[in-house]
Amino acid sequence: MQNSLRMYLPELHGDLNEFVYRWGYKTYRMFLELRENDFLTIKNIHFLSLKNIFKKEGIKVTDKLALNIVDDVWRDFVDNNELYPDTAPVLKRLKQLNYKLGLITDCDLEVANGIIQKHGLADFFDVKIISSIIKAYKPNLLLFKEAVKSARCNSNEGIYVGDSELDIKGAKEIGMITVIINRDEIQNQEIEITPDFRIKNLSELLNLLD
Numbered sequence: 001m002q003n004s005l006r007m008y009l010p011e012l013h014g015d016l017n018e019f020v021y022r023w024g025y026k027t028y029r030m031f032l033e034l035r036e037n038d039f040l041t042i043k044n045i046h047f048l049s050l051k052n053i054f055k056k057e058g059i060k061v062t063d064k065l066a067l068n069i070v071d072d073v074w075r076d077f078v079d080n081n082e083l084y085p086d087t088a089p090v091l092k093r094l095k096q097l098n099y100k101l102g103l104i105t106d107c108d109l110e111v112a113n114g115i116i117q118k119h120g121l122a123d124f125f126d127v128k129i130i131s132s133i134i135k136a137y138k139p140n141l142l143l144f145k146e147a148v149k150s151a152r153c154n155s156n157e158g159i160y161v162g163d164s165e166l167d168i169k170g171a172k173e174i175g176m177i178t179v180i181i182n183r184d185e186i187q188n189q190e191i192e193i194t195p196d197f198r199i200k201n202l203s204e205l206l207n208l209l210d
Helices: 002-008 016-034 042-057 063-079 086-096 111-118 141-151 165-173 204-207
Strands: 101-105 127-130 158-162 177-181 197-199
Touching: 042 063, 042 111, 086 165, 086 204, 101 111, 101 141, 101 204, 111 127, 127 141, 141 165, 158 165, 177 204, 197 204
Parallel strands: 101 127, 158 177, 177 197
Antiparallel strands: none
C-alpha cells in the first residue's frame, strides 16, 4: 500500500506509516459518524476520508486518482488477508454437524467475496448478509432479521458470534443467542450489552454447542 501511495503521489513526503494511520483513524471516525445516517459504502467512506486528509495537507488530487488509491488499498487488503488458524477447522466441523452457517459483515460485497474466495470459504456459508447489499451496518436490526429469515429459523434458534458488545447488540435485541469472541482478552465494553457467552477462540464454540 505504501508503494502505491508513493507511486500515485510522489509529492507525499514524510512518514507513510503515520499517514496510513491517520487515514485509517479518519475512516473509522467517519464510519461511526455516518453509520446512523444515509448509507454510504465503506469504500465511499474510505474515499471521503482520504480526500479530507489530502485537502488538509494541501495536496490536490482528482476523484479518479483518489478512487484508484482506495481500490489499490482494498486489493492489497484482500491479497494479504489471513485467517486465524482455528477458523477453517471449526467451520468444517460445524458443517459436519449439520449446522446452517451464516456470515454477517460490514465489508463491501467485493471485499467480502474476495476474502471468501481467497480462503475457499464459499461452501461453508448458507447465508451471506452483506452491509452494502442491505444498506445498513451492524448493529442495525435489519441485518440480523434478514439473516434469520434467510436461514429459515426462529431468532432464538440462532447463535451470533461477534467481537464486541456493539457487534452483538442487534442480534441480542431480536432474541438470538450471543457470543463474544475476545482473542486478546482485552476489555472493550463499548456499550452496556452482556453476551450470553464469552470465548477466547472459535474452538471454544464447539465446546459450548456440546
